[in-house]
Amino acid sequence: MQVKVNGDAHEVARPCTVAQLLDRLGLPDSGVAVARDGIVVPKSGWDAPVGDGDGFEVLTAVQGG
Template sequence: MPEPSSDPEAVVVNGEPRAVAGRTVAELLATLGVPAGGRGVAVAIDGEVVPRGGWDAHVLRPGARVEVLSAIQGG
C-alpha cells in the first residue's frame, strides 16, 4: 500500500495524502488491494466519476482528490 505523504504534490485518496501522482487509477487500485476488474468499486476524481474503462488510461495528477468507493451488500 502506498505510504501516507505530507508532500503538497501528493494525491489525496479517501482523505489521506498518498505519493501516487503519475500513476494510473488502475495502478492505484492495485496498490490498495482492489481485485483486477474492480467489480463493485467506483472511483471519483475531484468529484467526477471515472468510468471503469478509463482506469488504465487516467493518470493521477498532483493535488487530485480521489474517492474509492466499494459497494456493500446488506439490508
C-alpha cells in the same frame, strides 16, 4: 506525487493510472466506484493518468437489507 484517497494523503510514484493507484493502495478493482475531484470515473477511464494533487473517493459496494 501526492494524491488524496478518501481524505488520506498518499505518495505514489509516477507514472500512475487510476487502476494502478487502486492496486498500489490494495483497493479492489471490482465492485467499486471511483470519483476524481468529485467527477465519477467510469471503469473504461481507469487507464487515465493520475495527476499530482488529485483527490479520489473510492466507494465499495456492500450487500445488505
